[in-house]
Amino acid sequence: MAYDSNNIFAKILRGEIPCDKVYESDHSLAFKDINPQAPVHTLVIPKGAYVSFDDFSEKASDAEVLDYIRTIGVVAREAGVAEDGYRILANIGQNGFQEVPHLHVHIFGGQHLGRMIKPFDKS
Numbered sequence: 836m837a838y839d840s841n842n843i844f845a846k847i848l849r850g851e852i853p854c855d856k857v858y859e860s861d862h863s864l865a866f867k868d869i870n871p872q873a874p875v876h877t878l879v880i881p882k883g884a885y886v887s888f889d890d891f892s893e894k895a896s897d898a899e900v901l902d903y904i905r906t907i908g909v910v911a912r913e914a915g916v917a918e919d920g921y922r923i924l925a926n927i928g929q930n931g932f933q934e935v936p937h938l939h940v941h942i943f944g945g946q947h948l949g950r951m952i953k954p955f956d957k958s
């Protein structure tokens with residue numbers, strides 16, 4: 836999928852719409868989800884124009900990849916969820932139900948999160 840520079844996170848990165856920023860590094864930005872699904876629900880995005888995790892892992896520089904992975908850990912620790920545990924999730928594409936076509940990892944925490952996903956129907 837080609838990157839759409841009009842997606843909402845691209846607009847946040849350009850400063851065209853506001854966000855509740857929690858952390859920023861050279862190559863990554865973290866902000867609170869506008870519709871939180873847990874007491875802690877933070878989104879971490881790379882600043883570069885990448886649609887998905889596979890797009891990012893193929894095209895991003897080593898510095899960007901390193902920065903992104905480290906940022907996810909920093910944000911989890913600073914949100915205070917590292918000790919009790921948390922979940923990171925990236926929805927990708929149509930089957931992954933990705934709504935915003937700019938790579939983002941959700942960090943959920945602050946409560947027991949239950950099972951990962953519902954069992955699928957094997958029949």
Ligand code: 5GP
Pocket residue numbers: 843854855866867868869870871925926932933934935936
């Ligand atoms: P996805 O379904 O693509 O994995 O998740 C997109 C997430 O972006 C959703 O959890 C949604 O609440 C969040 N979101 C959508 N628009 C905005 C926005 O303008 N600001 C912020 N902070 N979050 C947004």
